[in-house]
Amino acid sequence: MTSKKEHIISATAELIHAKGYESTKLSDILKAADIGKGQFYHYFSSKKDLGISVVDQYVQTWEQNLIEAILQSDKPSTDKLNEMLDWAVSYHESIGEFHGCPFGNLALEMSEHDEIFRTKINALFEKWIRSLENVLEDIVGGEKALMQAQAIVAQLEGGILLMKNFQDLSILRNIAENIRAQYI
Amino acid sequence: MTSKKEHIISATAELIHAKGYESTKLSDILKAADIGKGQFYHYFSSKKDLGISVVDQYVQTWEQNLIEAILQSDKPSTDKLNEMLDWAVSYHESIGEFHGCPFGNLALEMSEHDEIFRTKINALFEKWIRSLENVLEDIVGGEKALMQAQAIVAQLEGGILLMKNFQDLSILRNIAENIRAQYI
Amino acid sequence: MTSKKEHIISATAELIHAKGYESTKLSDILKAADIGKGQFYHYFSSKKDLGISVVDQYVQTWEQNLIEAILQSDKPSTDKLNEMLDWAVSYHESIGEFHGCPFGNLALEMSEHDEIFRTKINALFEKWIRSLENVLEDIVGGEKALMQAQAIVAQLEGGILLMKNFQDLSILRNIAENIRAQYI
Amino acid sequence: MTSKKEHIISATAELIHAKGYESTKLSDILKAADIGKGQFYHYFSSKKDLGISVVDQYVQTWEQNLIEAILQSDKPSTDKLNEMLDWAVSYHESIGEFHGCPFGNLALEMSEHDEIFRTKINALFEKWIRSLENVLEDIVGGEKALMQAQAIVAQLEGGILLMKNFQDLSILRNIAENIRAQYI
DNA sequence: AATGAATGAGAATTCATTCAT
């Protein structure tokens, strides 16, 4: 039964999103997943091992929900861009609290700590930017597409950072509107 | 002579920039500042007390170097925008390593941990955005100025985040170029 | 098996009796109970937590040995008084060293430090005095019983204090004789 | 000028009475006496040195106010006993807070810690009991005088202990009344 | 598979005392 393992990963994913990797203590995880130490070390060899599984799970989810379902769908490019912006805003809206972007958070916290984390997070950002570049080629032409894909992702990540710090969703909404106004 | 206290603050500022607040252990600080435990607690009442001093020092530096010297100077608005972008890129260029934005890092790490840190960091972002809004009023008109000021700050912060994760300065350069292309 | 926890409590009880709460360092406890730091914090959340357990254990023992077994037995009142005095003297005699009264010591050390300790110690003194009051009602009549119960407890506590300071059991013996002479 | 030294001793005496010797930190003393570290170590070689001076000052005061002025005066014996009891009650009444007996506190805290403290405190209790014995010889006859002097001192010390723990002066008043009723 | 007791290195902090000026 893998579902126990996945249960632990999901419980930890929330904790890490809310508090960060270092601040999420093993005891928090055991409590949240309602398991004992022995069970934890049966499924995972270390806290880091679990951390990596959490990132993998996040990566998989985003690849499906953002990259595949939105950016690589066969809708018109402007629709894709629109959907991506809606998805970003509604993701944070639905959580109800402003913990920031799971990837952005980990990117800043783990980048220089741990090469494995950095590489995995990197790969997702890379894919996101590349897929967005493809979308933008239709809208702004091929030459500027990469630069502007980077700019849009940066704008969203920075907007989520500001949203978290101000504890105010409206900043992210403004950012989304601003992007929309520029490209659509 | 206050310089000993300032010496400790500066040494710690670098450590926190590079590793984050939590990961910067007291022992790291003592080593970096070349002082003993007792001396540390002679100057600061706790690690947090020092952390706040570090943020205060960063705030002061940025208010002088960014807000006052650039955004509130009496040069033309487009020059101010240009200078700000140059300053941002050259700041990270000069450090030689990609630790990210001192404020952005702390914003993400401390936002939900500690209200005092969040408030101080908030105040700086607020000032930055307001000052930039004033600059943009000349360029894009008053109506959109605030939204676009937010967008620019977000873009820079997000760009620095990507830069840190990719360990590649060119992303930040691209972002700066992109902003320049849009407004100048 | 709770006996490990009780083992730690008992070992600590002796230390606290001999040296006081503050002077009993964690390292003393670990050595006396022959356990490691981690094990200690597995059973107790803090030194204070253990301290409270120690007081609770003392309270329980005294309630059984002094209050229930002696003062609330169904023997004649003068026998009860006699037994209490015997018990007090032989308690200190059997230990062989003059560390004072576990409750009196803590009462003086912790009274103004910590409200929880004070309250618990208070409760025991209160019960002791009330039970003794009941015994005395038969001997001196109801009117003076409370005052004289207080006087007897005070005399014993003060006698133990002097005994400790003079490192001489005979003072406590004298006090017991003096009480006996007055009431029996 | 010795008055500075005496000023430090008096300020510390209050602190030790209220908090005990160990809990009175050097920093508390410096603050209370409004002096710097250098000045402290000019007048005293260590904290213990000061502690001994404090005990010496207490001993001197009690020898004057209790032993000489009351117990060795040329008034009738029953007056002396009465005055001693009044003095004891009014001493704690005048302070307004219930910190216990300065000697009783130190007796319990320091007895087994430090032989010098114990000896000095011992000497005072010894003198007190001897002087009271002389007074009692007139009242109860020579045979029982020593035992009853011990009993009275014990009763007062125990009463003050209970008073401190219950934070209630009336217990000490009861004890005084009880002693008066027995001898006067 | 599972429990939770046990480990121990390392964390922040306290504090009497010494030393340079």
Next chain:
DNA sequence: TATGAATGAATTCTCATTCAT
């Protein structure tokens, strides 16, 4: 005389990991 900067051993507590059952 006096200041307060500097020292460092000792203190309580944290926490990921291992081990016996």
